[in-house]
Amino acid sequence: MSEEFKVEIVNPEKSFFSKEDVTEVIVPAFEGEMGILKDHISIISFLKPGIITVHSKSGEDKFFVEDGIVEFKNNNLSVLTSSIFSLKDINKSKIQDLIKLTEQEVNKAEISDQVKFLANQKIDVLRSIN
Amino acid sequence: MASLDDLKKRIASVKSTQKITKAMKMVAAAKLKRAQESAERGRPYSEKMNNVILNLSGGISDKENAPKLLSGTGNDKIHLCVVMTSDRGLCGGFNANIIKKAKAYFAKISEEGKELKIITVGSKGNDQLKRVYGDKIIENISFKTSKNTNYFDAEKVGKLIIEKFEKEEFDICTIFYNQFKNVITQIPQVQQIIPLNTENEEIKDTEESYEFEPDEDEILNNLLPKNISTQIFKAMLENSASEQGARMSAMDNATRNAGEMVDKLTIEYNRSRQAAITKELIEIISGAESL
Numbered sequence: 001m002s003e004e005f006k007v008e009i010v011n012p013e014k015s016f017f018s019k020e021d022v023t024e025v026i027v028p029a030f031e032g033e034m035g036i037l038k039d040h041i042s043i044i045s046f047l048k049p050g051i052i053t054v055h056s057k058s059g060e061d062k063f064f065v066e067d068g069i070v071e072f073k074n075n076n077l078s079v080l081t082s083s084i085f086s087l088k089d090i091n092k093s094k095i096q097d098l099i100k101l102t103e104q105e106v107n108k109a110e111i112s113d114q115v116k117f118l119a120n121q122k123i124d125v126l127r128s129i130n
Numbered sequence: 131m132a133s134l135d136d137l138k139k140r141i142a143s144v145k146s147t148q149k150i151t152k153a154m155k156m157v158a159a160a161k162l163k164r165a166q167e168s169a170e171r172g173r174p175y176s177e178k179m180n181n182v183i184l185n186l187s188g189g190i191s192d193k194e195n196a197p198k199l200l201s202g203t204g205n206d207k208i209h210l211c212v213v214m215t216s217d218r219g220l221c222g223g224f225n226a227n228i229i230k231k232a233k234a235y236f237a238k239i240s241e242e243g244k245e246l247k248i249i250t251v252g253s254k255g256n257d258q259l260k261r262v263y264g265d266k267i268i269e270n271i272s273f274k275t276s277k278n279t280n281y282f283d284a285e286k287v288g289k290l291i292i293e294k295f296e297k298e299e300f301d302i303c304t305i306f307y308n309q310f311k312n313v314i315t316q317i318p319q320v321q322q323i324i325p326l327n328t329e330n331e332e333i334k335d336t337e338e339s340y341e342f343e344p345d346e347d348e349i350l351n352n353l354l355p356k357n358i359s360t361q362i363f364k365a366m367l368e369n370s371a372s373e374q375g376a377r378m379s380a381m382d383n384a385t386r387n388a389g390e391m392v393d394k395l396t397i398e399y400n401r402s403r404q405a406a407i408t409k410e411l412i413e414i415i416s417g418a419e420s421l
Contacts, residue, residue: 010178012281012363014171030352031343044182045343046352069353071182073340078178082281082356 005038005075007054009063011084017063019056025077026053027070028125042073049122051087051129052079062087064129066122087129099126134406137399141392148388154220155381162313162374168279169310169367176364179357183326185340186350197347199292199354202325203301208245210300210324211235212291214307214365215255216373217274222380224308224316224373225254231318232306236263247300251287251366279370281363288359295324307365308372314379316372323361326354 007025009017025036028050036043047068054061068081105111106119187200213232215225232255239246249269250256256270269290273283291303303324308316342349 008174010175012172012175012284012360013168015174029343034343041341043341043343044186044349046349067356069179069182069349069356071178080175080178080182082285082359 003038004057005077007077007079009052009079009081009084011081016081016084017054017061017086019054019058019061021058022054022056022077024055026051026055027079028052028065029070036072036077038075040072044069044071046070047079047081048118049125051125052084064090064125067118095126095129099123102126134399134402137395137402141395141399144388144391144395148385148392151381151384151388155378155385158374158378158381162371162378165279165367165371165374166310169371172364172367176360179353179360183350183353183357186342186346186353187326197350197354199295199324199358200326200350203298205301206244208247208300208302209239210247210249210291210294210303212249212251212287212303212305212362213255213259214305214369215250215252215258216369217253217272218373219254220380221373221377222383224376224380225252225258227316227318228306228308229255229258231320232259233262235304235306235320236266249287249291252369279363279366281359284363284366285359287362288355291324291358291362292355300324305362305365307369308376310368310371310375313375316376319365319368321361321365323358326357 003023004021006020007018007022008015023037027034027036027045028047029045030048031045033050034045047065047070049066050064052063052065054063063084063086065079065081066083068079068084071078071080102119102122106116106123111119187196211232213228215228219225236246236248246263246266248259248263248267249271250259250267251271251273253270253272253274256267256272260267271287271290273279276283294300295303302322304320304322307319307321309319311317
């Protein structure tokens with residue numbers, strides 16, 4: 001029996017990424033990283049800033065996401081996200097810019113704790129890939 | 131009858147107008163293709179989002195404490211209407227249709243004695259509404275500077291709406307936009323986004339039970355604001371495709387009309403030229419005869 005399932009990542013503008021021969025996907029779910037294999041129970045969860053790793057027969061793809069929703073059903077994994085980029089397509093200076101931008105946001109006084117937590121998380125993740 | 135010189139000038143002017151409308155038509159056609167493509171590419175996101183929300187709201191345990199974005203504030207006193215139009219003119223009945231639809235809705239609301247607040251997206255809608263409903267418009271947003279419809283802009287509108295909702299500035303939010311059917315038909319749409327209307331929609335595969343992490347309420351709280359932005363974005367995409375479609379057919383008509391006008395003027399020009407020649411001939415002949 002094959003151990004593969006389908007993954008599709010969509011952002012509001014287009015279908016960002018899709019693959020049929022995926023063996024495992026690791027998503028940064030809100031309550032911790034979550035690995036999804038074939039025949040996982042149907043699940044809906046949402047994402048915090050982090051890295052999505054897609055393991056497939058043809059290699060490994062990594063993406064940075066800021067937020068989003070994952071839905072897994074009938075061996076179809078859909079990820080809906082408004083801000084995503086592939087780690088392959090991004091250069092260091094761009095990451096630096098993003099970190100700076102987020103740091104500015106954190107230092108603003110009027111943001112709530114939850115926003116602050118998410119922004120700090122984002123900075124950590126961005127630093128780790130830099 | 132206009133003099134030959136005048137006619138000549140008019141023909142030249144109509145011809146140059148025709149050139150402009152023709153160029154605009156071609157530009158609109160090219161843009162339409164792009165707008166249509168991005169509208170189609172944007173569809174999976176909003177559809178999936180919708181499905182997830184339907185599934186979630188079907189499974190919600192405690193209806194009383196459901197998020198307000200879903201269940202409403204319990205009142206329907208203050209209506210917020212988001213009228214989405216274009217930033218540019220010369221697109222036929224595109225803006226007029228939305229405004230007409232919106233005005234009918236406004237009239238209905240004021241008849242029921244409810245309070246009305248308006249947000250206009252796109253400067254054309256603001257221009258047309260501010261004369262009658264100027265005091266009702268609380269915000270005017272325009273994306274003249276953005277080249278393409280992007281999610282970032284939609285998110286800005288979405289956040290603004292949610293902010294106002296949280297301050298309890300309104301109870302019900304409705305958006306107005308044109309749905310793109312084909313190049314010649316755009317259907318003005320009225321869609322209620324707050325509270326979300328889930329009753330009319332069929333929930334597909336309800337037997338499928340999901341595991342939620344964290345629980346339903348928290349996911350819904352996180353998801354519903356995003357859904358607002360998504361709906362706005364969808365409306366913006368539909369609108370931009372409709373706008374280009376409407377402009378294309380309007381400019382096509384204008385080009386054809388200009389062509390007809392040139393033909394008519396040319397005939398008139400030739401007639402009066404012949405008349406002038408005949409007149410001159412008669413004068414010469416009668417002059418020769420009298421000698």
